[in-house]
Amino acid sequence: LDYSPELGGIIYKVASLARKVGGISFAGGYPDPELFDADGLAAAYNAVFQDGFRASLQYGDREGYRRLRERIATLSSTPERAVTYDEVIVANGGQQGIATATAVLARPGDWVYTEAPTFPTALHVFHQAGLQGAAIACDGDGMIPEVLEAALKRQRARLVYVMPSYSNPAGALWTLERRLRVLELAVEYDFHLIEDDPYGLLWFDAPPPPTLLSLAARVPGARERLIHVSSFSKTIAPGLRTGWMIPPAKLREAFVHVKLGTDIHSALPSQYAIDRYFGAGGFDAHLPVIRATYGERAAAMGAAIRAHLGERLEYVAPKGGMFFWCRMRSGGDARALMAAAEREKVFFVPGVAFYPGNADAATFRMSFATTPVDGIVEGMRRLARVVPGG
């Protein structure tokens, strides 16, 4: 696993440079704080202060607050796969789901495959756990099953980590067929799949295909090899550090044991508040606002790239989530491009931060989530002054 904290740290370096220099930043992986429903959440906390606060201050169930687990189960259910609350373990964001799955399932020296590119803080976990690994080629339809299978034939894996809907950083959306095929491969080659789904609800025009969690019902043996993790970080607020993990039934106790050792259980007042927020209809009312805003910004970024950079960049316009993933047709290194872009006061993250080895250095990630449309258009104009080729 060719990862180092310094490599992952590029993201933080660029983000803090952007804060220092000012200008227009597409570097963050953050949701737009202006889109936090602060009033709705404060009202939800106040409902807890009226009823349930003292209980939320005490130790609670290791699996999390029962009523929130029921909300999460409903949110995760589809017509073909009803999730029940007892499958759900509340975690401190999806990150803790990745870390817990790794602690339960992998031992030093085990292999993990990820998408190319992939989420660096997942690589951080795999690196700390002493895993070996490699990234599997992806295209606009998601991970390429034939490439994964060829890799598995050379070297079996213990884990395969994927983000099938609007991934960070690629913004990729896996097709239904790819999803089903990778579930079949999990059974055939006996690995565990971690499905990380923080962006699945952030679709713009149409929902994504069903989650692997849902589709596993169609592939015998797949459910017991699938760990679904997600969070409210992108749909409510990341500062709450509230997410969840849905492991197979036979691993449930092992997950709870790791969770107990890690921090006993997740903080409760926020779990109570999120439940009350759902109960007041806040979540369902506010999610379309986030979708519409991000959708508008994604469209603006797509149009501005086409207008100013279309000849010089390869990209797939995302259908949800927060990111454009671009590649300079001229090749070259996006770190050099970043240095040039800094003079124009426009910021993004060089792609090398997102690979566990064999990085395509010509790639970079831009988030449209935190920049209003005017800024996006101006940012693309500035970028057009420094991207080579064309």
Add this chain to the structure above:
Amino acid sequence: LDYSPELGGIIYKVASLARKVGGISFAGGYPDPELFDADGLAAAYNAVFQDGFRASLQYGDREGYRRLRERIATLSSTPERAVTYDEVIVANGGQQGIATATAVLARPGDWVYTEAPTFPTALHVFHQAGLQGAAIACDGDGMIPEVLEAALKRQRARLVYVMPSYSNPAGALWTLERRLRVLELAVEYDFHLIEDDPYGLLWFDAPPPPTLLSLAARVPGARERLIHVSSFSKTIAPGLRTGWMIPPAKLREAFVHVKLGTDIHSALPSQYAIDRYFGAGGFDAHLPVIRATYGERAAAMGAAIRAHLGERLEYVAPKGGMFFWCRMRSGGDARALMAAAEREKVFFVPGVAFYPGNADAATFRMSFATTPVDGIVEGMRRLARVVPGG
């Protein structure tokens, strides 16, 4: 390490039995929820909703909220050792401090020594990390340094885990001399000390000797081998899951890297609220109420034991914290005693749950924290009907 989750699970089994059966329970390791300053905390949250809420909803520093780290630094400082905010990393309770220290410092097969008896959820972490270990004999003055040194001569250790002030379960208070000697041994035998200090502020009549963190200033080389962990679980509320870890400077980055992989950072609204709670004087005003209440209950339990059970139990009356640790002079197994006590509807935790091997089965733990004085007196009367000997 002769630990199993089932053994640690005895505590939860007895606690849920007590809830089911009703009666008088000294089984919980919980603070009294009636002592949570719910109004003060709700006011603190509301202060956050007025100022800072949106920032608290966003991703933040991995080390935690700067202003809370400053509060914790002040709380942890003594005249001979000023702690600065940059030494402090906010964690999800002290438990995450133990887990993080273990992840940073220990590898499978490494040795850990603990007090006999010790905190089972720490054993849970050491067990999951694949450590070997043993418990070191303690007396009323804390861990016996000569026994620790003899053990170290036979088998060096990577970690020594201790709770020098009002430990769970023994309620023990280490003397100043013992503290200094164990710090010296850490340097001499090159191990890392985890000082777990969740109860240090819960003294009744006089504060405990300085923490190992403070005393390390007197022992050259000790600070770089000491990880101090603590939390607000017993002084504010455990449901907030807010604690901290103070590692040596040279391990700070490694701790932050593990924290990042585990859950990026701890939830922020609660960190902001605790800061505002301090700012409003709530913490300083309320802590004496908790001390006085627990002190009164401890005195009542001590008097009732002397009156009804004095001949039949060995114990050291605690000077702080939440626990009486007792041993039947007749020997025997406290699990059998528990079965008899259940018929009297009085509950406690058999001591076997608190040892990493070589358990003294005649011991048991009683918490006086959640039972008002009348209930404590009645509970000791009931217990007197079933404790053998005398």
